[in-house]
Every structure is written in C-alpha cells, then in structure tokens.
Amino acid sequence: MTVGIDDISIYIPRLFVDARDFAVARGMDPDKLQRGLGISKMAMVDTNQDPACMAANACLRIMQKSHLSPKDIGRLYVATESSLDESKAMNSYVIGMLEQIYGDDSFEHCGGIECKFACVSGSYALYDNSNWIRAGESGGKSAIVVVSDIAKYDLGSSGEYTQGAGAVAMLVNDNPRLLEFDPKVTSTSIKNEYDFYRPFGKETPIVHGQYSNLLYLLQVKKALMLYKEKALSTGLIKLKAGETILDYIDFLSMHLPYSNMGKKALAYLLRHEWRKLPRWKKIIEKIGMEEPIPKDPRGTIESVLADSEFMTKDHEFTKKFSKTEEFQEVYDTKLASSLIASQMIGNLYTASLYLGFRSCLEFEFQKGTDLAGKRFGFGSYGSGSSAMVFSGAIKPTYKEIVKDMNLESEIGNRVKLSLEEYEEIHENKRGPKENFLDSKEEFVLIDVENIAESKGERRYVFTG
Numbered sequence: 001m002t003v004g005i006d007d008i009s010i011y012i013p014r015l016f017v018d019a020r021d022f023a024v025a026r027g028m029d030p031d032k033l034q035r036g037l038g039i040s041k042m043a044m045v046d047t048n049q050d051p052a053c054m055a056a057n058a059c060l061r062i063m064q065k066s067h068l069s070p071k072d073i074g075r076l077y078v079a080t081e082s083s084l085d086e087s088k089a090m091n092s093y094v095i096g097m098l099e100q101i102y103g104d105d106s107f108e109h110c111g112g113i114e115c116k117f118a119c120v121s122g123s124y125a126l127y128d129n130s131n132w133i134r135a136g137e138s139g140g141k142s143a144i145v146v147v148s149d150i151a152k153y154d155l156g157s158s159g160e161y162t163q164g165a166g167a168v169a170m171l172v173n174d175n176p177r178l179l180e181f182d183p184k185v186t187s188t189s190i191k192n193e194y195d196f197y198r199p200f201g202k203e204t205p206i207v208h209g210q211y212s213n214l215l216y217l218l219q220v221k222k223a224l225m226l227y228k229e230k231a232l233s234t235g236l237i238k239l240k241a242g243e244t245i246l247d248y249i250d251f252l253s254m255h256l257p258y259s260n261m262g263k264k265a266l267a268y269l270l271r272h273e274w275r276k277l278p279r280w281k282k283i284i285e286k287i288g289m290e291e292p293i294p295k296d297p298r299g300t301i302e303s304v305l306a307d308s309e310f311m312t313k314d315h316e317f318t319k320k321f322s323k324t325e326e327f328q329e330v331y332d333t334k335l336a337s338s339l340i341a342s343q344m345i346g347n348l349y350t351a352s353l354y355l356g357f358r359s360c361l362e363f364e365f366q367k368g369t370d371l372a373g374k375r376f377g378f379g380s381y382g383s384g385s386s387a388m389v390f391s392g393a394i395k396p397t398y399k400e401i402v403k404d405m406n407l408e409s410e411i412g413n414r415v416k417l418s419l420e421e422y423e424e425i426h427e428n429k430r431g432p433k434e435n436f437l438d439s440k441e442e443f444v445l446i447d448v449e450n451i452a453e454s455k456g457e458r459r460y461v462f463t464g
C-alpha cells in the first residue's frame with residue numbers, strides 16, 4: 001500500500017537573533033558561527049508563543065492549504081522535546097486551539113499522543129502513523145504529524161549559538177502528492193546515553209556537545225547499515241560492483257542541530273561507504289594521507305574521544321576529504337539545498353530534519369531540478385540516543401505542493417532582537433502579554449494560570 005507525505009507546512013516565529021550581533025556580544029569571532037557552524041540567524045519565540053501554539057499554527061496552515069475539514073483527519077500527533085506538562089499531551093492543546101476555528105468537538109473523533117525522544121521522535125511519529133494507515137485502520141482519513149520545538153540552551157554556554165524555534169506539520173495519507181515512503185526499509189538504532197538530556201523541572205538541557213556530535217554519527221551509521229541490508233534484501237536497491245547504497249539516494253536530509261552538522265554527517269557516511277570501494281584509492285591519493293585508525297581497536301565512543309592524536313588526525317582527514325571534488329559533487333547535488341533553511345532559522349530540534357527536507361524541495365525546485373521519482377534518504381537522530389534511517393520517492397504530483405513554497409514569505413517580516421531584548425526573553429523576564437510583535441491570524445498564548453487548583457492551565461486565542 002502507498003503511504004507518504006501528502007503536504008507540509010511550517011510555522012517559524014518572526015523574531016530572530018543575528019549571528020553576527022550575537023558573536024560580537026559574546027566576544028567570539030563571527031566567522032565561527034557563520035562559516036564554522038553555518039548559522040546566520042536564530043529564530044526566537046515571542047513572549048506569547050510556545051511550542052503548542054507554533055504546532056497549532058503549522059496545523060492550521062496545512063488544514064487551510066489543503067482545504068481539509070476536521071473529518072478528514074483521524075490522528076493528530078505532536079512530536080516535541082519542549083513538553084509543557086508531565087502528563088497532558090501537547091496535541092490536546094493543539095486540538096483545543098484548532099476547535100476555536102473549526103467548532104467545539106470538531107476533532108473529537110481524532111486520536112493522538114505527544115511523542116518524545118529528543119530530535120528523533122518526529123520520525124517515529126511519522127513511521128507509526130504510516131503503519132496505522134498501512135494496517136487499514138485509518139478509514140480513509142489522514143494523519144497530521146506536527147514537530148514543534150524551542151531549542152533553548154543556557155546563556156553563555158556553547159549550545160547558546162545553536163538555538164532556534166519553529167514547527168513543521170505533515171499530512172500523511174494513502175494517496176500522497178509529495179513523497180511516498182519506501183516500504184520495509186525503515187531502520188533504527190538505540191542505546192542508553194547521556195549526550196544531551198533535560199531533567200524534570202529544568203528548562204535548558206545538560207549537553208556534552210562534542211560527545212553528542214560523535215554519537216549522532218555513530219548511531220546514524222548503524223541505522224544506515226541496517227537500512228542497506230533491508231534495501232538490498234527487499235530489492236529496493238540493486239548494487240552493481242563498485243557501487244554504494246548512497247549512489248542510489250538522490251537527496252539527503254539529515255538532522256540539523258546547526259547546518260554544518262549535515263556536511264559533517266555526509267563526510268562521515270561517505271567515508272564509511274566509500275572506503276571499501278575502488279574509487280577510494282584515487283581519493284586517498286588526492287588527500288595525500290592515509291585514513292587514521294584509532295589506537296583502541298574496540299572503537300568505543302569514549303576511547304575514540306580520549307585518543308586526541310587520532311581525533312586531530314581524523315579532523316584533518318575529514319577537512320581534506322571535504323575539499324575533494326568527489327565529496328563536493330555529492331555535497332552540492334544531494335545535500336546543500338537542505339541546509340539553507342537551517343542557516344536562516346537555526347536549530348528546531350525535532351523539526352530540524354523536516355525543515356531540511358522542506359528546504360531541499362524549495363531550493364531544488366527554484367534551481368529547476370526535476371524531482372519526480374527522485375529518492376530522498378532521511379537520517380534522523382535524537383540524543384539519549386536513537387537514530388532512524390528511511391527513504392521515499394518523490395511523486396509526479398509534487399509540483400502542486402512545492403510550487404508555492406517560499407520560506408521568506410511564509411515566515412513573514414522578520415524582526416531583529418537586540419541582545420538585551422533576546423536576554424529578556426531568554427530569562428523569562430516578560431509575561432505572555434508583554435509581547436514584542438503584534439500577531440495576525442495566528443494562535444498566541446495569553447495566560448498561564450498560577451492559582452493552586454488550576455496551576456499550569458494555558459489559554460490561547462486566535463488573533464484577528
């Protein structure tokens with residue numbers, strides 16, 4: 001049975017912090033953010049925005065764009081790591097907001113939950129909803145999967161320059177106009193880790209950034225190896241001598257905590273896939289050094305990170321590899337377009353992968369690339385930690401959806417925050433009603449109850 005993404009919509013807050021202003025304020029070289037990490041702007045929520053209203057705004061946009069009524073929707077899932085409550089699921093707030101537009105109880109037939117596994121939960125939510133449709137349980141209805149997050153780190157920490165906010169809503173059904181998932185190849189890896197986590201009651205995460213970067217690469221590689229086995233055994237991909245599975249993936253969307261992480265992941269996966277192929281010999285000659293090997297043959301993440309000589313040489317090797325024309329060609333044709341939105345918006349945690357997918361569609365379409373039938377590979381990673389690799393093919397009808405994509409107009413007029421204003425928002429010094437921007441035709445938060453019997457109840461309105 002065909003299942004896939006029929007339509008996609010985004011909601012990105014209009015406030016932003018400029019990476020150059022930020023770097024100057026923190027005494028950093030602006031080039032580190034712009035060239036080193038690939039960050040030019042970080043979207044910030046206003047005082048009257050939260051992950052639930054961003055999710056509801058993205059949902060409303062997809063409902064209106066695809067002319068849907070609540071009866072067309074059988075499930076509404078929200079995947080997030082910016083949970084508002086230990087018990088009440090974020091999709092219930094979203095349903096409440098949508099019912100302000102579509103009428104009381106208009107979504108009461110609809111099921112759904114909030115999903116959590118750091119930045120990978122959106123991929124699990126898509127997979128589970130696809131399987132709900134494959135199982136014949138949907139009764140012809142579609143599912144909406146919304147990924148929504150605020151990436152927030154401590155002031156002055158090394159994570160602070162990888163912040164951002166936004167939501168992506170995806171309509172999943174059995175007659176998708178955009179992308180059809182490849183069946184029986186979705187692959188996962190999982191391990192109990194503490195690379196990034198946010199204990200109860202803490203608003204910002206505890207992060208071991210370099211550890212997390214390496215774990216991301218290892219976990220995605222493991223999931224890719226399993227994907228490869230499945231793609232070959234199901235006959236989805238047939239390899240000839242000297243080929244790799246990545247030769248058959250036309251475009252890649254990777255999890256993007258910052259845009260250059262996509263490039264790092266591509267280099268790592270290509271090295272892994274190419275090193276046993278005849279083409280590697282020529283590349284090694286061009287690079288002019290052998291690929292370094294860690295001292296500890298077990299290759300555990302701890303031993304690799306502790307092996308500083310290996311890490312330095314490996315970093316040098318990766319840099320040289322990334323400059324080869326073989327790497328550049330793959331980078332330019334398969335990945336670069338997916339990184340543009342991340343540079344403009346920043347980190348969206350669970351939504352980052354899907355903003356990257358959206359970015360690739362928009363910017364490849366603008367280049368005039370014919371995407372019909374092209375295979376997209378997705379490399380999803382969530383700290384804690386789990387990875388998921390899956391793929392899908394673009395449908396011939398994709399232009400119906402992609403022709404109207406325009407990130408800049410969909411975000412609207414963006415407003416730059418001064419560093420003082422940014423810090424006021426970051427440190428929660430302003431209440432929901434002390435917002436910076438007037439909003440039009442969108443859901444905003446107006447109040448959070450503080451009295452004991454209704455503490456934490458949140459009220460939202462749709463602005464006229």
Ligand code: COA
Binds near residue numbers: 037383
């Ligand atoms: N000009 C140009 N580039 C510069 C530079 C300068 N002046 N100074 C540093 N850089 C480059 C570095 O070479 C490096 O690039 P490379 O790895 O390709 O060589 C890049 O900028 C980042 O520098 P680094 O020193 O590694 O950054 P950091 O220690 O400040 O931390 C993160 C970066 C991403 C680990 C940190 O921001 C973080 O923890 N973020 C949150 C968690 C996260 O994103 N985890 C990722 C996995 S999900």
